[in-house]
Amino acid sequence: MAASSERSPPPFPDLEEPELLEDRDEGADACHRRSTGTSISEMDSPSPDTSRPPKDIFNEPPEDIFSDPLSNINSEPQKKVDAKISSPSSDEAVDLFSEPLDDDSEVMSSPEVQNPMPDLLSEPKSGVLGEPPVQKNAARQQDVFEEPPKGSSKSSSVKKAASAEMLGDDDEEEDLFKEPPKVVTRKPQPSGPPVDVFTEVKSDVKVKPQVKDDPTDLFSEEALTAPAPKPSANSSSSSRTNGVHSEEQDLFSEATVELSLDSPRNDRKKDAVKPSVSAPAAPEASSSSKAPSKTLEELEEEESEDKFDLNISVTNPEKVGDGMNAYMAYKVSTQTSLTMFRSKTFTVRRRFSDFLGLFEKLSEKHSQNGYIIPPPPEKSILGMTKVKVGKEDPSSAEFVERRRAALERYLQRVVCHPSLLQDPDVREFLEKEELPRAVSTQALSGAGFLKMLNKATDAVSKMTIKMNEQDVWFDEKIQDVENEEQHLRKLHVMVESLVNHRKELSGNTAVFAKSVAMLGSSEDNTALSRALSQLAEVEDRIEQLHQEQASNDFFTFSELLADYIRLLGAVRGCFDQRMKAWQRWQDAENMLQKKRETEAKLLWANKPDKLQQAKDEIAEWEAKVTQYERDFERISATVRKEVIRFDKEKARDFKRQIIKYLESVLHSQQQMIKYWEAFLPEAKAIA
C-alpha cells in the first residue's frame, strides 16, 4: 500500500500491484464488515483517533477531540475533490460526492458532526449551517464549480480555510473553530462510542464508495491522490499549507489503509500493528493539543489588539542577605483585568534567578514548537559581585537599575506573547507567593555545564545540517534576521560609544567649567570676570544635561538595541528548531528509503518470513516520516506566525522608544536654550 502514500515510485511496482489490490479489497471488506458494529474495541486500538491516550490531553480534552475530527474532515473532502477532478464528467463527480455524504449521515445519524465538513468545503458562511444536507451538497457543488478550474481548485478552498487557521485570518478561522465546539460538547457525553462512530465513518467514507465502484477506478483514483498535492506544492503560492494538507491526507489514507491491510491478519499481527499505528497517534495527540492552543492564541491576539490589559512592573530592588550569598529581590507587581488571574492587582517578590528559571521552563516547553521565547537579561557575575561586595557606589546602583529595567521589559515581553501568557508557569510566577528555587540557572553549576555542552552539540549539528530551503519566505526571513542582527549589533556598538563619549563630554565640560571659573576669578576686569563665572555656571549645568542625556541614551536607546539583539537571537533559535524538525524528517525519510530497499531485496530473494517484518518496519517508518513532516510543517507555520508577530511588535516597540528618546533629546535641547539665553545678557554686559 506504499504506493498511495509515497511520493517516489516504489522499487517494484509490478510485483506489488496485484498484491496491493488484493489487500485493499480484503481490507475494505474487513472494514466494511466491522463497521457494522461488531467489534468496536478492536477498531479502537489501531485508529489514530482513539488510540490517543487521554493523559496527553492536558487540561482541555474537549478541544482536543474536536481538533482531530477536524483534520480528518480536512483530509477527506480533499481526497474526494481530487477524485472528482480525475473523473471526466461532472455528473459522475456529483454522484461520487453525494454518495459518501449520504453514507455519512446514515451511519452517523448525527447532523452536527457534518457541520464542520460543509464549512470547510464551502467558504464558511453562517447560512450554510442550518441548511439540510441536500442543500449543503448543492452549495458545495456550486462552490466547486465556481472556483477557477485549477489543478487543485477545490482543495485550495479547503486550504484557504486551513491557512486561515494558520495565519490568523479572523472570519474564516473563527467559523472553523467556533462550530466544532458544538460537536465537542455533544461528543463526550455518550462516553466513547461516538468517537468510534466517527472513525468508522471515516473508514466507511473512504472505502465504501471505492468498493462499490470497480476496483480499477479505485486504483486510478488512489494514484491520482498521491501526485495531486505534489505539483501544487511546488507551484502554488500556498505551498506550505498545501504541504500540511496533502500530508495529513496521506497520513489518514495511510492509517486506514494500514488498517485494512492488517485486518485480515489481525489475529496474528495485531500486536505488531498496534505500536506501529499508535506511533503516529501519539504525535497526533501532541499536535491536537497544539491546535487548540493555537486557536486560543489567535483569539488572544485579536483581543490584545484592542484591549490588552496587563500591566507589569518590576520595582524596589532590594538586597537580601549578606556577603556572597546576598541577592537582589525585585517586587513584581501586576495589574490586570484579565479574568484568568485571581485578583486585579497582586505583588510578589522575585529574585533574578527566578526570572531565569521562568525562561528555562518556558523555553523547555515551547521552544521546540517554534515559539519565540523572549530572553531574559544576561547574568553578570562581575556586576552582581560588585553589588554584593560594594556598599553604595554609583556604578552598582546603575547596574541594579539597569537590571531592574531589563527584567521589567523581559516580563512585559513574556506576557505580551499570547500563548506564553497562557502558560501556567507564567501565571505562577506572577501570582504565587513562594516559588521553588530555580536551580539550574547557576552559570557555573553542573547543570550549567550540561547546558553548555548541549549548546555546543547544537552548534555543531547546526553547522553540519545543510538545509535546502524550499520556502522562499523563510529563506528571505532568515537572511533578513541575520542581516538585521548584524546591523543592530553595529548600531549598538555605536550607541554604546555615543554613551561613553557623552559621558566623557560631560566630564570634560565639568572640568572646563571649573577652569573657566578659575579664569574668571583671576580676571581683573569685573564685568568679564562676572561673565566668565556665569559661563562656568552655564557649563556646569550643561554638564548635568549631558549626563542626563547620556543615561537617556543608554536606557532608552542602547538597552532597546541590546534587547533586540537578544530577541533576534531567540528568533534565530526558532529557525534552528525548525531546521532540526526538518532534519528529523529527512532522516526518517532516508531510513524509510533504506527499509524499502531491504524489502525489495527480500522480495527479490523471496524470503517471505522476513518480508512481513520488513513491511512492518516500512509502515513504522512511513508513519514516522509523515509525522515528522507534519511536525515540520507545523513548526514552520508557528515560526512564521511568530516572526510576523515579532516584526509587528518590534516596529511598535522601536517607534515608541525612539519617540521617547527623541523627546528626551528635545528636552535637553530646550534646557540648553534656556541656559544660553540666560547667559546672553551677561555676555552683552561685558564692557
Next chain:
Amino acid sequence: MTSISEDSDKEKVRSVSVDLNNDASLVIDIPDALCERDKVKFTIHIKTTLSSFQKSEFSVPRQHEDFIWLHDTIVETEEYAGLIIPPAPPKPDFEGPREKMHKLGEGESSMTKEEYAKMKQELEAEYLAVFKKTVQVHEVFLQRLSSHPMFRKDRNFQIFLEYDQDLTVRRKNAKEMFGGFFKNMVKSADEVLISGVKEVDEFFEQEKIFLLDYSSKIKDATAKAEKMTRSHKNVADDYNHISGAMNSIAADNNTAFKKTISVCVLQKLEDRVASDQELKLTELLRYYTRDIQAAKDLLYRRARALADYENSNKTLDKARLKGKDIAQAEENQKQCLRKFDKLSESGKKELTSFKARRVVAFRKNLIEMTELEIKHAKNSMSLLQGSIEILNSN
C-alpha cells in the same frame, strides 16, 4: 591699537579673535591659499593708500615660513622691545584630517558606499575648517602688524608685503634651530629668575602677577576647552555613525525605521555645528594664550632691561669706587635707564591696550558663541519636534 572700532562688518567677520582698527590706508587680507603636500601657499592681497608702497593694490604669494621669518625679525629688532609683538601664527597642521583620510581609504572596503561617502564628506568639511582656520590666523597676524602704528612702518614688513617674487627666506638650519632652542631655555630660566626680581613700579608688579596667573589659567582653560570640543566632536561622530547604521537597517528592512533616519542625520549635523561653535571659544582662548605669552615676553624684556639697568648701576658704583671709567659707566647706566624708561612707558601703554582689546574680544566671542548655541539648539529642537510629529502621525 588704542582705538578699537567694531563698525567694520567685514573686519568683524574676518577676524575671529581680535578686533582691529579699521584703517583704510593699509588693508591686508588673504583671499586664497593653496595647499600642496606639507606647504601652504597664501596669496596676500594688499590695498593701500600709503605712499611708501609703489602700487596701491597688489598681491604676493607667501608661505608659512615667511611669516615666521617676519615675526622673528620683528622680535629681534631692539626698537620694538617695549611693544607687544603679535604672536606668530601656528604651523598649519593638516595631519589630523590627512591621517583620517588615509585611514578612510584603507577602510573603504569594510564600509558601505553611503557610509564611505558620508565619512568622506565629513572629512572634507573638517579639512576645510582646519584650512580656513589656518588662513585666518595668518591673516590676523598681518592685520595686527598693519594696524600697529610702529610695525606698519617696519622695513621688513614692507618687504614682506611688497616683494613680488617668492621670498624664499632661508630656512633655519640645524644649528640655528638648536640655538633657538637654547635661547628659549635660557629665557625660561631667566623668566624664573626675573620673576623674583623686585619690581620698582607697582603697575608692572601688578601686571606681572596678573599675567603670570592669567596665563596659567587660560592655558588650563584652553586645554580643557579643547578636550571638551574633542569629546563633543566624538559625540557628533557617533551620531554620524548611528545615522549611517540606521540607514543601513532601514535599507534592509522597510519597517518603522525609515523616518527616524532623517532625524539622526540632521541631528548629527546639529552636533557638528555645535562643535564648530565650541571651536570658536577654544580658538579664542588659544589665541589669547599666545597673546598673553607675547605680553609676558614684553614683561620679560622689560624685566631684562631693568636687570640691565641695575647691573649698570652697580658697575657705575663700582667704577666710582675705583675711580676709573666713570664716564663710560655713567654713559652705560644712563643708556640703560633710558632704555628701561622707554620700555616701561611703551609697555604700560601696550598692556593697557592689550587689556581693553582682550575684554572686547572676549565679549564679542562670548556673545557670538552664545548666540550660536541658542541658534543650534533651536534648530535641532524644531527638527526634533518635526520628526517626533512625523513618527507620531505615522
